[in-house]
Amino acid sequence: MLAEEYKRPEPLWPKKRLGEWFSIAKKGAGGWAFLLHRLTGILLVLYLFLHFYVLSTLSRGANAYDNLTVLMESPFLLLLELGLVAVIVYHGLNGIRLMLLTLNVGVKQQKEMFWVVMAITILTTIIAALFMF
Amino acid sequence: MAEITFKIFRYKPGVIDSPRYDTFKVDVEDYMTVLDVLEKLRLDDPTLTYRHSCHHGSCGTCGMLVNGKEVLACVTNVMELGTPVVTVEPLKNAPLISDLVVDMVPFFEKYGPVEMPLIRESEYLPEGKPSEEVGTYTRLESCLECGLCLSACPMVATDPDYMGPAALAAAARVVQEPRGQDAPAILKMVDNEQGCWRCHSAMECSEVCPNDVDPGGMIMYLRQKLISRKLKGHY
Ligand code: HEM
Ligand code: SF4
Ligand code: SF4
Ligand code: FES
Numbered sequence: 001m002l003a004e005e006y007k008r009p010e011p012l013w014p015k016k017r018l019g020e021w022f023s024i025a026k027k028g029a030g031g032w033a034f035l036l037h038r039l040t041g042i043l044l045v046l047y048l049f050l051h052f053y054v055l056s057t058l059s060r061g062a063n064a065y066d067n068l069t070v071l072m073e074s075p076f077l078l079l080l081e082l083g084l085v086a087v088i089v090y091h092g093l094n095g096i097r098l099m100l101l102t103l104n105v106g107v108k109q110q111k112e113m114f115w116v117v118m119a120i121t122i123l124t125t126i127i128a129a130l131f132m133f
Numbered sequence: 134m135a136e137i138t139f140k141i142f143r144y145k146p147g148v149i150d151s152p153r154y155d156t157f158k159v160d161v162e163d164y165m166t167v168l169d170v171l172e173k174l175r176l177d178d179p180t181l182t183y184r185h186s187c188h189h190g191s192c193g194t195c196g197m198l199v200n201g202k203e204v205l206a207c208v209t210n211v212m213e214l215g216t217p218v219v220t221v222e223p224l225k226n227a228p229l230i231s232d233l234v235v236d237m238v239p240f241f242e243k244y245g246p247v248e249m250p251l252i253r254e255s256e257y258l259p260e261g262k263p264s265e266e267v268g269t270y271t272r273l274e275s276c277l278e279c280g281l282c283l284s285a286c287p288m289v290a291t292d293p294d295y296m297g298p299a300a301l302a303a304a305a306r307v308v309q310e311p312r313g314q315d316a317p318a319i320l321k322m323v324d325n326e327q328g329c330w331r332c333h334s335a336m337e338c339s340e341v342c343p344n345d346v347d348p349g350g351m352i353m354y355l356r357q358k359l360i361s362r363k364l365k366g367h368y
Contacts, residue, residue, distance in 0.1 A: 012229040014225065014229070016290070020287045020290030025202075026337065029336075030336030031337045034334065037333075102334065104353045104354050104356065107350040
């Protein structure tokens, strides 16, 4: 067959794949840092709305708010709150790591920086747990 | 020698229309690479398609996913993978043509415009002095144009117009050592949301790059350059 006659088959174009953000087939620590940062970022936005909701009960009087705060004493919600501590500390610290990277600071040490972020996050969460329970 | 099961992705418009995995049992010698196995399988099934040329990790044509990770098949030893089942798939984030072959045209369309000069003073020549920006010679023109980094990047996955790590690394290289190219123009070219600001520093590109180009680090270099220029413009 002449080259001119050859009709190249239409390639199968990949769809945009949001799944790649959350895929756990990560190749390195940086990939995990990215995934966790995105997840915690989204969780923080969701929490922000929950936070607004809780505060908005104040507009329905002190009683409504107090009733909610009683609910907060439940072990399940305390556990969620502990999760929130981890989420905030991780997102904040890794946010600093990301900003340093963007300034071209510590790029060669980005993995070590991630492990430090993780260590501080775990430590702070343990300390918070000791205070809460 | 050991018997290894190969799960190989198949797709061939007009022949295999819905993508599937074929399983092959292969007796693998200690020296064999994934590319060796593919060539062995091809003797029995000539329809199996994949790209390769050099067989020694310098042409960058044999990029594929082996056990989910972007590698050059020709320098990936099968036994060293240590898994009884080896999964072989085409690169991600690129149009699929046939089996393990993806269309590299979109990659080169992004890579080309940077026009990285390929002629360089050798770092081995006594008179070869690295430019001030480079400091010491590191082999940055090592890019094989294999596209592994684009396959690994979570941002390329969702933004087809993102320049991607390899082209940005080439751009950074031109900025570091222009060799007659217009460095400010290149900086301008990457200073947008489809350029160096799309990256979210996942560093997966640098993780899979077979030749230490460190595209992620090069993107951070571009950002630092742009930020410091902007700050200087303001004050
Ligand atoms: C402690 C202070 C915080 C710091 C230092 C910080 C830092 C950052 C940085 C640097 C990024 C960019 C990440 C990237 O390039 O991929 C980011 C993304 C994000 N942040 Fe924060 N952040 C903070 C607090 C928050 C809060 C309170 C929220 C929620 C209300 C939030 C929600 C998000 C979201 C949704 C993203 C986008 C996630 C993504 O692109 O992957 N952050 N943050
Ligand atoms: S930067 Fe590395 S992974 Fe990307 S195309 Fe070049 S050699 Fe391949
Ligand atoms: S560092 Fe940037 S370019 Fe490299 S894989 Fe991550 S998002 Fe993609
Ligand atoms: S065949 Fe050339 S890099 Fe693998």
